[in-house]
Amino acid sequence: MIGLGAVYVVAGVMFVAFATLSLRARRLGHAAFYALLALSFLGGDRLGDIGNGVLVLGLVAIAGTGLLKRAPTPAVDAPPPRGNALFVAALVIPATAVAGTLAFRLLPSLVDPKQGTLVSLTLGVLVALAIGYAWLRPRAATPFVEGMRLMDTIGWAALLPQMLASLGAVFALAGVGDVVGRLAGEAIPQGSLIGAVLAYALGMTLFTMVMGNAFAAFPVMIAGIGVPLLIHAHHGNPAVVAAVGMLAGFCGTLMTPMAANFNLVPAALLGLGDRYAVIRQQVATALPLLAVNIALLYGFGFR
Amino acid sequence: MLVLAGIVVIVAGFLLRFNPLLVVIVSAAVTGLAAGMPPLAILAAFGKAFNADRYVTVIYLVLPAIGLLERYGLQQRARAIVASMRGASAGRLLIVYLLFRQISAALGLISIAGPAQTVRPLLAPMAIAAAEAQAGTAAEGDERIPALAAATDNVGLLFGEDIFIAVGSILLMKGALAGYGIELMPFQLSVWAIPSAVAAFLIHGARLLWLDRRLGRRKALDR
Numbered sequence: 033m034i035g036l037g038a039v040y041v042v043a044g045v046m047f048v049a050f051a052t053l054s055l056r057a058r059r060l061g062h063a064a065f066y067a068l069l070a071l072s073f074l075g076g077d078r079l080g081d082i083g084n085g086v087l088v089l090g091l092v093a094i095a096g097t098g099l100l101k102r103a104p105t106p107a108v109d110a111p112p113p114r115g116n117a118l119f120v121a122a123l124v125i126p127a128t129a130v131a132g133t134l135a136f137r138l139l140p141s142l143v144d145p146k147q148g149t150l151v152s153l154t155l156g157v158l159v160a161l162a163i164g165y166a167w168l169r170p171r172a173a174t175p176f177v178e179g180m181r182l183m184d185t186i187g188w189a190a191l192l193p194q195m196l197a198s199l200g201a202v203f204a205l206a207g208v209g210d211v212v213g214r215l216a217g218e219a220i221p222q223g224s225l226i227g228a229v230l231a232y233a234l235g236m237t238l239f240t241m242v243m244g245n246a247f248a249a250f251p252v253m254i255a256g257i258g259v260p261l262l263i264h265a266h267h268g269n270p271a272v273v274a275a276v277g278m279l280a281g282f283c284g285t286l287m288t289p290m291a292a293n294f295n296l297v298p299a300a301l302l303g304l305g306d307r308y309a310v311i312r313q314q315v316a317t318a319l320p321l322l323a324v325n326i327a328l329l330y331g332f333g334f335r
Numbered sequence: 336m337l338v339l340a341g342i343v344v345i346v347a348g349f350l351l352r353f354n355p356l357l358v359v360i361v362s363a364a365v366t367g368l369a370a371g372m373p374p375l376a377i378l379a380a381f382g383k384a385f386n387a388d389r390y391v392t393v394i395y396l397v398l399p400a401i402g403l404l405e406r407y408g409l410q411q412r413a414r415a416i417v418a419s420m421r422g423a424s425a426g427r428l429l430i431v432y433l434l435f436r437q438i439s440a441a442l443g444l445i446s447i448a449g450p451a452q453t454v455r456p457l458l459a460p461m462a463i464a465a466a467e468a469q470a471g472t473a474a475e476g477d478e479r480i481p482a483l484a485a486a487t488d489n490v491g492l493l494f495g496e497d498i499f500i501a502v503g504s505i506l507l508m509k510g511a512l513a514g515y516g517i518e519l520m521p522f523q524l525s526v527w528a529i530p531s532a533v534a535a536f537l538i539h540g541a542r543l544l545w546l547d548r549r550l551g552r553r554k555a556l557d558r
Contacts, residue, residue, distance in 0.1 A: 036390055043389075043396045069392075076386040082375065085382030088360065096357035113408025116416070122404050122456060125397060126447035133444065150393060153446045160400040168407050178402025182451070183395060188356050194391040195359045199341075201384035202363040202377060206338045206370035242345055247504060251511050259515045270517045274508040275497065275527035282493040286486075289349070293391075294493075298450035298485035302459055302478075309482035310489070317490055317539045324534040332527075 035144035039154045044073030049176040050183060061099025062184060065091060069191075088198070095188035114168065121163050128156030186300045192292035193244065200248040212239070213256015220257070225266050226330065232257040233326045236277050237284035244290030246281025253277060262333070272333035280325045286318035287311060341366030397451050405456055413457045414464040425466040425480060426547035429487045430540050432458055436491025437532055441498035448492075450485060459484040469550040483546065487539065494535035497528035 047070035054063035068090050076084060094100065132152020136143040143151050161175060183190065203209065216235055220227045232253055239249035258277060262268040285291045289308060299310050306312070341362040348358030360381070367377030401409075417423050436448055446452075459481040466480045496502045500521035508524050 039393055039396075040389060043393045046396050046399060049399075072386070073389060073393075076389060079382075079386070081379035081383040081386075083382065084386045085378035088382060088385050089378075092354075092356045092360045096354045098354075110406055110408075113411050116412055118404050118407060118409045118412050119416075122401070122409055125400060125452060126444075129447045130439075130444055149444070149446050150390065154393075154396060157397050157400045161403070164400065164403045168403070170403060170406070174406065175399035175403040178406050179399030180402075182398045182402050182455075186395075188354060190392065190395060192355050192359070194385060194388050195356055197388040197391055198381050198384035199359050199363050199366075202367055202380050203338075203341065205380055206341070206366045206372065208338050208341065208366060211336060211338055212342075242342055247507055250504075250507060254508075254511050259512075259517075263515075263517070270512055271519055271523040272527050274512055274519070275524045276531065278504050278508060279494070279497065279528060279531045282497075285493060286489060290345075290355070292355070293394075293450075294489045298454055298488070299482065301450050301455045302481045302485060304478045304482060306478060306482075309478045310485045313479065313482045313486040314489065316542060317486070317535070320538050321494070321531070321535055324538070325531055328527075328530055332530075 033144055034142060034151055035147045036150065039147070039150050040073045040076075042154050042158070044070050046176070046179065047073060049173075050180045053173065053176060053180055061094055065094045065100060066180075066183075068094075088195075091191060092195075095191070100184075100187045111168075111170075117167070121160055121167070124160045124163060125153065125156040128159055129153040132156070182301065185303070186297050189292040189296040189300060192290070192296070196244045196248070196290060200243060200245070203248070204251070209252035209255055212252050216253075216256045217260065220261065225334065228257060228261040228266065229326065229330050229333075232262055232273075232277060233280040233322070233329060236281040237287075237322060240281040240284030241288035241290065244285075244288060244292065246278055246285055249281050249284070250274075250278055266334055268333045269335070272329060276325050276329040276333065280322060280329075283318045283322040283325065286314040337369040338366055340369050394446065394449065394451065401451055401456050409456045410460045413460040417461040417464040418468060423465045424469055424547045425462045425483075425550060426543040426545075428462055428465050429458075429484060429543045429546075432484075433487050433491045433536060433539060433543070436488060437495035437536060440492050440495030441532070443496075443499040443502065445492065445496055445499075445502070448488065450488065454485050454488050458488065466550055469547065469554060471554040483543075487543070490535055490539045494528075494532045498525050498532060500525045 047066045051063050051066035051070055054066055068087055072087055079087060129149060129152045132155055133149045136148040136152065137145055216231055220231050235253045235257065236249050239252055240246045243249055254274065258273050262273045263270050285294055289296055289311065295310050296307055299307050344362040344365050345358055348361065349355065363381050364377060439447060462480050462484045497504055505521050505524050509519055509521055512519055
């Protein structure tokens, strides 16, 4: 069955190409960074837990010592631009992702249905590359040279979401959620519904901003305030408490650099001088939306 | 209480501008040690989770295909197509995209768009071209329009995806509540994402219309 394993092989091969190209350009920090990512994608399952931990330490050592800070390689002269058929090639990727997601649901024996979209997306990338090679006739390395230049501009931020997700696992083992929840529960005035609603929603927002991900905040806040206070003590509707609480967390996602994939990566990809330019544009949407979510929770959660 | 030191490390490390990857690994070490975990166990726990979470990083495999098409002029084509459309405005363009992103995400089609797939090669150049036509000046160096394009993609995704019943966050909520003996159908949760999705469209859409007014005013002032 085709699943994440096949996707990881494609990603691993891409990072092997990035590492090789970086090595040829004598950019040793980048070469080592991409080589470790290639190892993770191609051999991560055979490294063992401690082996993977050492691999992470290697990645952090490279990023933490500033070896990824060198300016990206300059672009060579571009070939003459092509026409609107470029859109067709570009839209092949999302079109294949949509068609594959729907089609693979009917073929659960061929493709793991849970991973249908990622498998289809990968397939779309391969189809787009095949069209690109056949039509544009670039040199074999060109897509990887261009892809690597984009990846170089993203740099360490590319890895921050995966690192924060792993940190969440350590937090769970250490029981951080229980402590935060207990503290929050003690801070709320006894019997105050609005106090509990505010503590829960704002707690989701703030904890999401620290962890960069509402998924990390939700188990903490639902355990500390959501279930004991909102659902049990105040007889809240569990569906509203959970769903609207998660969305209050998403408002936090819009306002934090820790959510690197949403906020820092686009700023890097767009070549913006201000790393926080995307966040600055989002705050004015996120804050009123947070107020709406708090009102929804208070107004509909406790009937 | 001591395990909260890891959170302090994250906030302080960020404010002091250390490399965030470094801050994360130090936070993991501090948290684990405070909880009495042996160092090797912390390393193994982090490594195990890192390996299990690789899917978070696979999205970058779209970069070679996008990079190739950009080299042959994809961004220029995106700009040219908007310049040839009469009545195109940056605000209206972004509103249409916001709606498309919310609806497709609500149908579970989350990875079909994104910063690398659509914002950089298509949406941002189109929005810049439209804004330049509206304001009557080159927007060289004005980062607000491309940043707003990326912001629109984020708002559309985050306040659309939870309407889909099989998205990760819905499954996480269902699993977490089941741990307290509260059994919910995914549909019961996803239906409560709809009011916020409507509010997100109205709030962000109003800001985009405001952008059009601002750009139009700039042109009027230049006359």
